[in-house]
Amino acid sequence: MTEEKITMNNGQLQVPDKPTIPFIKGDGIGPEIWGAAQTVFDAAVKKAYAGQKKINWLPLLAGEKAYQETGQWLPDKTLSTLREYLVGIKGPLTTPIGVGHRSINVTLRQKLDLYACFRPVTYYPGTPSPVVHPENVNIDVFRENTEDIYAGIESDVGTADAEAWKDLLTKQDKISKVRFPDTSAFGIKPISKQGSTRLVKAAIDYALANNRHTLTLVHKGNIMKKTEGNFKRWGYEAAEKYGDQVFTWNQYDQIKADQGAQAADQAYQAARDAQKLVVNDVITDNFFQQSLLYPEHFEVVATMNLNGDYISDALAAQVGGIGIAPGGNINYQTGHAIFEATHGTAPQFAGQNKLNPTSIILSGAMMFDYLGWTEVAQLIRSGIKQAIQSHHVTVDFAKTAAATVLSTSEFGDYVAQLIAQSGQR
DSSP, X not given: OOOBOOEEETTEEEOOSSBEEEEEOOSTTHHHHHHHHHHHHHHHHHHHHTTSSOOEEEEOOOXXXXXXXXXXXXXXXXXXXXXXXXXXXXXXXXXXXXXSSOOHHHHHHHHTTOOEEEEEXXXXXXXXXXXSOGGXXXXXXXXXXXXGGGGOOEEOTTSHHHHHHHHHHHHTTOGGGSSSGGGOOEEOOOOOHHHHHHHHHHHHHHHXXXXXXXXEEEEOTTTOTTTHHHHHHHHHHHHHTTGGGEEEHHHHHHXXXXXXXXXXXXXXXXXXXXXXXXXXXXEHHHHHHHHHHOGGGOSEEEEOHHHHHHHHHHHHHHTTOGGGOEEEEEOTTTOOEEEEEXXXXXXXXXXXXXXXXXXXXXXXXXXXXXXXXHHHHHHHHXXXXXXXXXXXXXXXXXXXXXXXXXXXXXXXHHHHHHHHHXXXX
16 A cells, blocks of 8 residues: 655645554553544544545554663654654553653654644533533633743752752842742743744634634733743734734723723724634633633633643533543644643553543544544544433443443444444434
8 A cells, every 4th residue: 555644835734535644552541542532533534535535544652562662652763753744643641740751742742843732622512510501611722832841941959950040040139039949949931932922823823714703812921921921922912913803902902092991992892893803811810710600701712831731621621521622732834743632541440441532532533623634523523422412421421320331442333333324314
């Protein structure tokens, strides 16, 4: 069989009819959820294109199995293959806490410059939720993926690096800001104009292409004025380059200062009536409160790494948890992308064939959207929706007596069956 690769040409992804896509099963429950997901993916592609299109799956090693076989947690061949084939998908990978190797997920994002972590959060009716109106949550999160704490610049207590930071802070007359300098570890939080701008631009482009009318910049610029405050400023600057397609709170404030509040309100309402993209901002802690009370006020969110980490998981909890939350890590400039299950490896359940594969299945739907195979993505989401509504679910979603409890593989088979039968009377 002739190998067909996805390529990038003049900023556009070029996808052949039978592309090769690398995949990593992952650690813990990874192989089980991947098996279920692949069953769904193949069924959806077959249904959508009747054999005219097909995915050639290319297995790659990473994580514990890779370390056992090669001595590397992330083998060089795996990284080079992902770089060569542009688009891949993966299960969860082991990351020790506090000791051991650095996160493989972080390494992949850094090495391939996957600067946008895209986490769409939406509710599937029938999913158990801890909030009263989870159906009001329909928020697309764009999280910067390469800067902030993901830069991984830290110095441990008592090291030469920590002493150097203390010396520098002393010279800058800032050591008094460190409460206990002799027992402090230090970390650096880099936020750049380039990194912030390209992330916000990706979020704006997505919002404009998907009929979303509000983009919110989430930041803690009231305290971290030179990092998160600049993220807000650079975000507004990026938005205003879109001209008449957007209306920003900066513009609102300027009109208010020049012409008064009534004129500013009229300009805002005119922008809404014209269905322009309104770009606003909110302080991070206020966002958490507002997203619980009034999630319908938010559509697309752009934020930095640490904020986005918290926000995406907290929003996922409102619609059923990270077991159903999809995610993709994307470089919209080079075309490189890795879609992934957003939850952990759950090693205590490995081999039991019982946990929910929905996160990686929906991440696959995101991948097919990215490839332009929207028919496949729609079939996958429809199959998941039907399965949950009919209470054919894995044990974590079986909250009613009417539920039919399925194993991981049975759930994949059931969704694939629904897809195969779709459109039949």
